[in-house]
Amino acid sequence: MRSIVPGPESPYTIDECKIRGEADLVIFPENAEDIAEVLRDAYGKSIPVTVSANRTGLCGGGVPDEGWVMSLEGMPGLIGMGQDDEGYYVRIGPGVSVRTLTDTMLLKRIEGLTDLTPDACGRFRRDPRRFFYPVDPTEMDGSVCGNIATNASGPRTLKYGPTRDWVRWIRVVLPDGRIIGIRRGEHHAEGRRFDCTVDDVHLSFDAPGYDFNTAVKNAAGLYAADGMDLIDLFIGSEGVLGVIAEAEVRLTEWHPLLSVIAFMPDDDSALSLIDDLRDSTVSPEFLEYFDCASIDLVRRVSAGDPTLLTPPEGRCSAVFLDMDAGDGARMRDLADIISSHGGSPSRTWAGSDAGDRRRMFEFRHCVPKSIFDYVAGLKEEMPAINKMGTDMSVPREQSPGMMSFYREKLEESGLEYVIFGHMGNFHPHVEIILKDMADLEKAREVYDVFAAEAVRRGGSPSAEHGIGKLKRRYIGMMYGSGGEEDIRRVKRYFDPGFILNRGDMVA
Amino acid sequence: MHSIGVFVKQVPDPSMVSVSESGTLQRDGVPSMLDPFGRMALMTALRFRQDAGGKVTAVTMGPDQAEEVLRRCLEFGADDAVLMTDRRFAGSDTIATSRALAALAKREGFDIVFCGMQATDGDTAQVPPELAALLGYGLYSYVSAIRDDGGIVATQCYERYEQDTVMELPAVVSVCRAPEGSPQLPSLEDRMRASAVPVRRVALDDIGLPDRMVGMKGSATRVVKVTAVPGRHADTVTVDGSDPDAGARAVLEEVGK
Numbered sequence: 001m002r003s004i005v006p007g008p009e010s011p012y013t014i015d016e017c018k019i020r021g022e023a024d025l026v027i028f029p030e031n032a033e034d035i036a037e038v039l040r041d042a043y044g045k046s047i048p049v050t051v052s053a054n055r056t057g058l059c060g061g062g063v064p065d066e067g068w069v070m071s072l073e074g075m076p077g078l079i080g081m082g083q084d085d086e087g088y089y090v091r092i093g094p095g096v097s098v099r100t101l102t103d104t105m106l107l108k109r110i111e112g113l114t115d116l117t118p119d120a121c122g123r124f125r126r127d128p129r130r131f132f133y134p135v136d137p138t139e140m141d142g143s144v145c146g147n148i149a150t151n152a153s154g155p156r157t158l159k160y161g162p163t164r165d166w167v168r169w170i171r172v173v174l175p176d177g178r179i180i181g182i183r184r185g186e187h188h189a190e191g192r193r194f195d196c197t198v199d200d201v202h203l204s205f206d207a208p209g210y211d212f213n214t215a216v217k218n219a220a221g222l223y224a225a226d227g228m229d230l231i232d233l234f235i236g237s238e239g240v241l242g243v244i245a246e247a248e249v250r251l252t253e254w255h256p257l258l259s260v261i262a263f264m265p266d267d268d269s270a271l272s273l274i275d276d277l278r279d280s281t282v283s284p285e286f287l288e289y290f291d292c293a294s295i296d297l298v299r300r301v302s303a304g305d306p307t308l309l310t311p312p313e314g315r316c317s318a319v320f321l322d323m324d325a326g327d328g329a330r331m332r333d334l335a336d337i338i339s340s341h342g343g344s345p346s347r348t349w350a351g352s353d354a355g356d357r358r359r360m361f362e363f364r365h366c367v368p369k370s371i372f373d374y375v376a377g378l379k380e381e382m383p384a385i386n387k388m389g390t391d392m393s394v395p396r397e398q399s400p401g402m403m404s405f406y407r408e409k410l411e412e413s414g415l416e417y418v419i420f421g422h423m424g425n426f427h428p429h430v431e432i433i434l435k436d437m438a439d440l441e442k443a444r445e446v447y448d449v450f451a452a453e454a455v456r457r458g459g460s461p462s463a464e465h466g467i468g469k470l471k472r473r474y475i476g477m478m479y480g481s482g483g484e485e486d487i488r489r490v491k492r493y494f495d496p497g498f499i500l501n502r503g504d505m506v507a
Numbered sequence: 508m509h510s511i512g513v514f515v516k517q518v519p520d521p522s523m524v525s526v527s528e529s530g531t532l533q534r535d536g537v538p539s540m541l542d543p544f545g546r547m548a549l550m551t552a553l554r555f556r557q558d559a560g561g562k563v564t565a566v567t568m569g570p571d572q573a574e575e576v577l578r579r580c581l582e583f584g585a586d587d588a589v590l591m592t593d594r595r596f597a598g599s600d601t602i603a604t605s606r607a608l609a610a611l612a613k614r615e616g617f618d619i620v621f622c623g624m625q626a627t628d629g630d631t632a633q634v635p636p637e638l639a640a641l642l643g644y645g646l647y648s649y650v651s652a653i654r655d656d657g658g659i660v661a662t663q664c665y666e667r668y669e670q671d672t673v674m675e676l677p678a679v680v681s682v683c684r685a686p687e688g689s690p691q692l693p694s695l696e697d698r699m700r701a702s703a704v705p706v707r708r709v710a711l712d713d714i715g716l717p718d719r720m721v722g723m724k725g726s727a728t729r730v731v732k733v734t735a736v737p738g739r740h741a742d743t744v745t746v747d748g749s750d751p752d753a754g755a756r757a758v759l760e761e762v763g764k
Binding site: 310328331353355360 | 520522523537538540541579582691692693694695696697698699702
């Protein structure tokens with residue numbers, strides 16, 4: 001098995017949160033048995049092992065504090081294809097990104113995949129319909145298995161739900177090196193009690209006692225519910241219970257989409273438009289919000305980059321959505337609703353062409369990217385500075401109150417900010433534009449106040465980025481010390497030495 | 508009122524096309540798009556309409572699915588669209604294509620025709636001059652901008668200079684750039700208007716050309732084989748230049764190898 005000693009600038013000791021870790025060795029397994037060998041070896045020597053794949057995480061989950069890094073980038077990608085009553089599914093390894101999976105399936109370039117059910121590849125190729133994997137975590141270069149380990153979600157969760165809903169089977173290497181395959185529907189808890197045998201491995205333990213909040217978008221802590229499926233314990237577990245070495249994910253039928261960006265006169269008209277569209281006949285796949293400050297930011301960036309779309313002149317907010325392109329009646333309904341909130345169909349972009357849609361998504365991505373670039377620039381002068389963006393969701397009835405709370409606290413603090421993101425799921429990102437280290441201190445205080453308020457309103461302090469190492473304090477905030485200890489107890493059951501992804505989710 | 512034709516082409520999205528090891532393009536399942544030069548031609552035609560008045564008709568020749576690019580032209584503001592579709596058109600090279608397009612232009616009574624200077628898939632740049640010759644119209648090549656300045660003035664873009672020409676109609680215009688201020692994307696309003704406009708379909712018999720003038724039969728050229736050209740690779744040799752004479756000799760020696 002290949003391994004390297006990471007240097008000080010190694011890509012294997014950092015992820016997108018840009019906090020640098022430390023490790024003695026990076027090991028590159030090529031299959032599940034290799035993973036098992038590494039873990040058994042590490043267990044014998046009591047060496048912590050941090051798992052990393054494409055290192056697109058935002059909370060330091062794949063950043064090692066010590067010990068070894070196990071990079072899954074050399075693992076298989078696309079493996080095979082099957083078909084059951086619910087449709088086509090694909091077996092994958094950690095070596096495939098969301099983008100590659102989606103593009104390969106849409107273009108049906110499936111040469112080399114094995115048939116998991118008779119003639120599945122041939123039937124898929126001959127099927128006149130097109131299919132895709134609908135989870136869109138925004139970061140398309142992330143590993144699909146990494147997405148499963150973190151139950152990744154994104155804007156399209158509004159229509160398709162999070163990653164969890166699309167996983168039918170996983171193959172997990174447990175921290176002691178045993179390998180189990182868990183198929184959805186085969187192993188359920190009795191209340192919270194699991195007492196089952198999976199591939200000759202007997203499991204007997206209690207899931208955490210708290211109820212995992214599924215009323216809002218939520219990526220904080222282990223999943224837990226009465227009668228829960230064993231597969232759901234591992235999905236979203238951030239790899240603290242085992243390493244996902246293979247998985248089967250479902251595909252769904254693709255249809256042409258119309259992307260729409262409606263420019264609105266002010267922040268409130270955009271928010272009220274989103275609220276109306278959510279339950280309308282338009283049936284949007286996602287609903288993204290940009291406040292006026294976000295659009296101003298895009299305008300400044302696009303002035304220096306002719307490839308980017310330029311927002312219309314004058315101060316405006318915007319609402320971005322995808323909808324079924326084939327339905328004229330829905331398009332007329334959309335135009336009426338936009339007009340009723342003070343917008344105009346002539347000031348609304350509508351693109352169904354692949355190139356147009358790509359540019360509209362670049363427009364959307366321009367907001368977080370320009371903040372990211374801005375902070376990266378600051379880091380040269382102030383190495384300790386970080387991007388400060390929230391990732392909190394609340395229930396629908398709490399959303400207007402939470403939005404007022406954000407604005408009130410930010411105005412009080414005197415910090416500059418933009419608000420944009422997944423308002424379809426009541427999950428905006430508040431990005432604080434830091435100028436100096438004093439701003440960072442203020443922003444940290446405000447951030448914790450926001451997190452506590454989101455929990456108080458029945459929401460999640462980490463809707464999609466997960467907990468990793470950076471947000472561990474929110475586990476106690478959400479589930480109390482009892483809930484935190486429950487997670488530790490389950491972790492200890494699978495991993496008594498806490499060698500796997502040490503420091504993630506719980507310490 | 509001017510009758511304005513825009514000839515456009517459906518091409519595979521170049522960002523989705525891959526090249527196989529044997530050098531052939533893999534187009535299967537690749538989404539198609541309005542050729543970027545055709546889009547520039549459409550934008551210039553719409554600007555001409557704004558300055559001089561008239562009706563813009565977008566035209567393409569191809570199978571049923573080529574209707575998509577005409578829908579796109581309508582969404583950007585074209586008034587009308589014609590799909591020239593007939594099995595007998597299949598396999599047309601540039602001259603056979605130009606014959607069919609010229610016959611359609613006559614039938615529609617276009618007094619000005621806009622084309623992209625070339626298409627991104629074939630890259631021949633032959634259709635605009637062929638069309639002009641067949642129709643007996645003036646040809647304005649490589650037009651980067653037009654403006655209303657008493658008459659319609661076209662800016663033609665050449666390698667080392669630009670030339671402003673007052674256009675005389677009838678004319679064929681090949682376009683190399685979209686006018687400044689062209690719409691970035693269709694608006695929802697344009698899209699709704701476009702969805703109510705039908706695409707007219709025209710077959711070979713409708714334009715009154717015999718079979719032998721179009722398709723494979725009417726083509727003067729045939730693609731026999733496509734071969735990938737290997738990229739040029741050059742090794743870099745560093746020559747010590749501290750002694751200019753010795754350095755120059757070393758360079759000559761390397762060049763002579």
